[in-house]
Amino acid sequence: MKPLILYDIPSRLPGSYWSPNTSKPRFVLNYKELPFETVWVEYPDIATVLKGLGLAPKKRPDGSDIYTVPVLNDPNTGALIDESLEIAAYLEKTYTAKPIFPYGSEMLIRVFDSAYLDNAHPIVRLIYFFRRTRSERLQLPWEEFSPEGPKRDGDWAYLEQGFNKGETLRAKSGGEWVMGDTFSYADIIVASRLFWYKRVLKEDEWARISSWNGGRWAKVLDKVQQECHLA
Ligand SMILES: N[C@@H](CCC(=O)N[C@@H](CS)C(=O)NCC(=O)O)C(=O)O
Structure with missing residues (x-):
């Protein structure tokens, strides 16, 4: 079997990967014990690289084009897929051992994919740290994202x-x-967001999150990482 290829965004952190969306297929590939290699694409190069692969753009709410990672290429079948959920569905259909949609749960998990994050992990400004792209998209100058004081306290409470x-x-x-x-x-959906917080927030900020709900969240992340051989 030829290794599959995952397109992901690098960082200077140990192990490099950090993004919640690209870590989902990474967790699945590891869980299913499938061989894969990573092609690292810097954030500003995503559109150029994906266009070069022949992928069609998606649309932002304002109608402009957007290309996103993760993207998976499977040289064993020729498949080229974007969107983390579609990659998961492809891997499940193609490599059936170690199911990730057990007992016919694909439909329910598809609904869970957006519903859980909307409910339990609201996007907060304090984690938006991509200066240029996020400032443009949210039409907010960087300094106004989550300044220390009542605004940031409100973001934490949220x-x-x-x-x-x-x-x-x-x-x-x-x-x-x-x-x-x-x-x-x-469980991978839940863990990928926790993983993101752990990677991008400051140590004391992750410690703060870890202390919520009786110290639940660090344990949840740990268990999923162990299950996916990533601990
Ligand atoms: N719904 C997509 C979201 C992917 C996504 O938002 N990826 C981000 C990186 S985490 C991206 O590539 N953004 C490119 C951009 O904002 O220009 C998925 O689940 O794959």
């Missing part, structure tokens, strides 16, 4: 509320995973 909602939901699963006793892609 984030904590989201985690509290996540904890209320989690307590209903009846087991250690989202699907009770069965690991699934839903």
Whole structure:
């Protein structure tokens, strides 16, 4: 079997990867024990590289073109896929061992993919740190993103509320995973966002998140990383 190719964004952190969207297929590839290589694409080069692969652009809400990673190329089948959820679905259909949509759960997990993040992990300004692109997109000067003081305190409170909602939901699963006793892609969705916080926030900021809900979140991330052989 030829190694699959994952397009991801590099960083200077150990191990390089950090993005929540690209870490989802990375977790799946590792969970399914599929061989793969990474092509690192710097953020400002994403459009050029993906256009070069022959991918069609998607549209931003304002109608302008956007190209996003992750993208997966499978040289064994010729498939070239973007969107983390579609990559997960492709990998599940093509490489059936170690299912990530167990018991016919693909439809439910597709709904969970956006619903959980909207509810339990609101996007907060304090994590938006891509100076140029995010400033342009949100039409906010960088200095006004999350300045220290009442504005940042409000962002933290908003984030904590989201985690509290996540904890209320989690307590209903009846087991250690989202699907009770069965690991699934839903756990990867939860972990990829936690992984992002851990990677991009300052150490004391991640410690603050880790302390919420009885110290739950660092453990959740740890368990998923272990399940995916990434710990
Ligand atoms: N819905 C997409 C979102 C992917 C996404 O937003 N990727 C970001 C990196 S984390 C990106 O490539 N952004 C390019 C840009 O904003 O120009 C997925 O799940 O794959």
